[in-house]
Amino acid sequence: MHGLGVVCGLAAGVWLGGAEAPTKLVNIGISPFAISLAMVLGVFVARWTLPTLLKGTDYVFRDLFTRPHLIVWAVFAGALWAVANTLTVFAIRDVGLSIAFPLWNTNSLIGIFWGWLLFQEMRGAGFRTVSRVLGGALTIVVAAVLLGYVTVQHTGALHAQAVHGIVAAFGASLLWGTMYVPYRKAYISGMNPLSFVTVFTVGELGTMALLAATFGGGVSQLHAELSAARHVVFWIFLGGFCWVVGDLFQQYATKYIGIGRGIPLSNTNQLWGLAWGALVFGELAHVGGTSRWLVVLGSALMILGAMFISTAAAPACEQASGRDAISRECEKYGLSFEECVAAQLGSLHGEEKSRRPWWDVLIVAGAVAVFLWLGLQVRVPGLAINFAWVAALCAVLLVAAAGCGWLLWRRTRFS
Numbered sequence: 001m002h003g004l005g006v007v008c009g010l011a012a013g014v015w016l017g018g019a020e021a022p023t024k025l026v027n028i029g030i031s032p033f034a035i036s037l038a039m040v041l042g043v044f045v046a047r048w049t050l051p052t053l054l055k056g057t058d059y060v061f062r063d064l065f066t067r068p069h070l071i072v073w074a075v076f077a078g079a080l081w082a083v084a085n086t087l088t089v090f091a092i093r094d095v096g097l098s099i100a101f102p103l104w105n106t107n108s109l110i111g112i113f114w115g116w117l118l119f120q121e122m123r124g125a126g127f128r129t130v131s132r133v134l135g136g137a138l139t140i141v142v143a144a145v146l147l148g149y150v151t152v153q154h155t156g157a158l159h160a161q162a163v164h165g166i167v168a169a170f171g172a173s174l175l176w177g178t179m180y181v182p183y184r185k186a187y188i189s190g191m192n193p194l195s196f197v198t199v200f201t202v203g204e205l206g207t208m209a210l211l212a213a214t215f216g217g218g219v220s221q222l223h224a225e226l227s228a229a230r231h232v233v234f235w236i237f238l239g240g241f242c243w244v245v246g247d248l249f250q251q252y253a254t255k256y257i258g259i260g261r262g263i264p265l266s267n268t269n270q271l272w273g274l275a276w277g278a279l280v281f282g283e284l285a286h287v288g289g290t291s292r293w294l295v296v297l298g299s300a301l302m303i304l305g306a307m308f309i310s311t312a313a314a315p316a317c318e319q320a321s322g323r324d325a326i327s328r329e330c331e332k333y334g335l336s337f338e339e340c341v342a343a344q345l346g347s348l349h350g351e352e353k354s355r356r357p358w359w360d361v362l363i364v365a366g367a368v369a370v371f372l373w374l375g376l377q378v379r380v381p382g383l384a385i386n387f388a389w390v391a392a393l394c395a396v397l398l399v400a401a402a403g404c405g406w407l408l409w410r411r412t413r414f415s
Contacts, residue, residue: 001345002313004411005257008249009265009310011404015246017272018397020092021280022239030232032089033216034225038233039089040082040208042240047201049367050244051194052360054414063195069333070189073182074196078203084175086211087168094165096283099295102274102302103169105267106144108260108309109137110177115259119184120325122260124317133260136308140264143301146294180259183251188326189335190343192415193251197244234374242397249404256346258314258322264306272393274299279389346412 022039051060064071084104091100112133115121122130186196216222226233246269254262274295277283284292314322326344330337342348408414 001256004346004407005253005255005262006265006310007404007407008256009253009262010268011400012246012248012250012253012266013268013270014272014396014400015242015249016266016269017246018276018393019239019243019246020088020269020273021276022235030229030236031216031225032086032093033212034222034229035089035236036082036086037208037212037216037222038226038236039085039240039243040204042237043244044201044205044240045237045367045370046241046244047197047204048363050248051198052363055192055194056356057360057363058357059192060195060198063192064199067186067189067191067333067335070182070186070191070196071199073185074199075203075206077179077182078200078205079207080175080179080203081200082204082207082211084172084179086208087172087175091165091169091172094161094168096277100165100169100273102270102298103144103166104172104176105270105302106140106170107173107177108140108264108267108306110174111180111263112137112260112309114178114181115184118181119188119259120321121258121314122318123321124315125312126315126317129312129315129318132308132312136264136305136310136312139301139305139308140267143298143305146298146301177263180254180263183254184259185329187251187255188322188340188344189329189333190340190348192343193248193255194414197248197251230377231379234371234378237370237374245401252408255344261310261312261314264309267306268303270299270302272396275389275393280386280393282384282386343415346415348415 051057088100088104091104095103112122116123122133125133183193183196187193212222213219217225246266250262250266253265256262257265284295287295323341326340327337329335330340339348
C-alpha cells in the first residue's frame with residue numbers, strides 16, 4: 001500500500017496547488033471572509049457530490065453509523081479546516097501565493113509529531129527510516145525560513161503587512177497539521193475517507209458561516225459583497241471544489257501511509273502553487289535575480305524534504321506498532337480488529353448495489369445546477385493571466401486525477 005499512498009499524495013499535491021489559484025481574486029477587492037465563505041460553499045457541494053458518485057449515500061451512511069463516535073471528530077476537524085482556510089486567504093493577500101504555500105506547508109512537522117505521539121508512527125522504524133523523516137523535516141524548516149526571509153526583504157513599506165501574512169500562514173500550518181488527528185483516528189478505525197469528509201463538511205460550513213458573519217460585517221454585508229462580486233464567485237466556488245479533489249487523494253494517502261508520510265507528499269502542492277503564482281499570475285515578475293533564485297532554492301528544499309520523508313517506507317516493526325494502535329481503538333470502541341485491518345489494506349469494499357436511490361441522482365443534479373447557475377454569471381477576472389499556462393496546468397490536473405483515480409479504483413474500489 002505504500003506505493004499507492006505515494007501516488008495519492010503526489011496527485012493531492014497537484015490538485016491542492018491548483019485549488020488555491022482562485023483565491024488570487026482577493027486582490028481585486030473581495031474580503032478574505034467572503035472569499036473563504038464562497039470557497040467553503042464549493043467545498044460543501046463537492047464533499048457531498050463526489051462520495052455520492054463514487055460509493056453512493058447508502059454506503060456512506062452505513063459506514064458512518066457503524067462508527068458513530070467518529071462523527072463529532074469529523075465536525076471538529078471541519079472546524080479546524082475552516083479557520084485554517086481563512087488564514088490562508090489572508091496569507092495570500094499579504095505575501096502572495098508562491099510564498100504563502102511553502103510557509104503553511106510546515107504543517108508536515110505538526111503531522112509528524114502527532115503521528116508519533118498518538119498513533120505510534122515511527123515506533124520501531126529504525127535509524128535509517130527515522131533519519132530520513134527527521135532530515136526531511138529539518139529541510140522543510142530551513143526552506144520555510146529562507147522563503148520567509150525573502151518575503152520580508154522585498155515588501156518595502158509593507159513590512160508589517162508581510163509579517164501578518166507570514167503569521168497567518170504559520171497559523172494555518174498549525175491548524176492543518178492538527179486537523180489530521182481526527183482523520184487518522186477515523187482511518188485506523190476502518191472508516192472510509194469518503195464517509196468521513198461527508199460529515200467533515202458540516203463543521204467546515206458551520207464554522208465558516210460563523211466566522212464570516214462575526215468578522216465579515218454581518219450577514220447583510222456578506223450578501224451584498226457576494227452579490228456585487230457575483231461575476232467572479234464561480235472561480236472561488238470552483239477553487240473549493242478542486243480543493244476537495246486534492247483533499248480526497250490526500251486522505252487516501254494519510255490512510256495508507258500515515259500522517260507523517262502522507263502530509264509531506266501532499267505538500268508538493270507548494271511546487272504547483274509556485275507554478276500557478278509565477279507562471280499564471282506573474283508573481284515573481286518584479287523580483288530580482290538573486291531573490292528569485294532564493295525562492296526557487298527554498299521551493300526545491302521544501303520538495304527535497306518531502307521526498308526524504310516519503311521514501312521512508314514503514315518496516316515490519318513499525319507496521320506492528322501501527323497494528324497495536326488499531327487494536328487500541330478496537331478495544332476502546334468495540335470494533336472488529338480484522339475488519340479494521342482489512343480496511344487499512346483497502347480490501348473492505350462494502351456492498352455494491354446495482355441501482356442507486358433517487359436522492360443520489362438529486363444530489364448530483366443539484367451540484368450540476370449550482371455550477372450552471374454560477375457559470376452563467378461568470379466573467380474573466382480583471383487580472384493579468386497567462387492563459388497558455390492555465391491550459392497546461394489544467395491538463396496536468398486532469399491527468400493526475402484520472403491516473404490516481406484509476407489506481408484507487410483498481411486496488412481498493414475507493415475503500
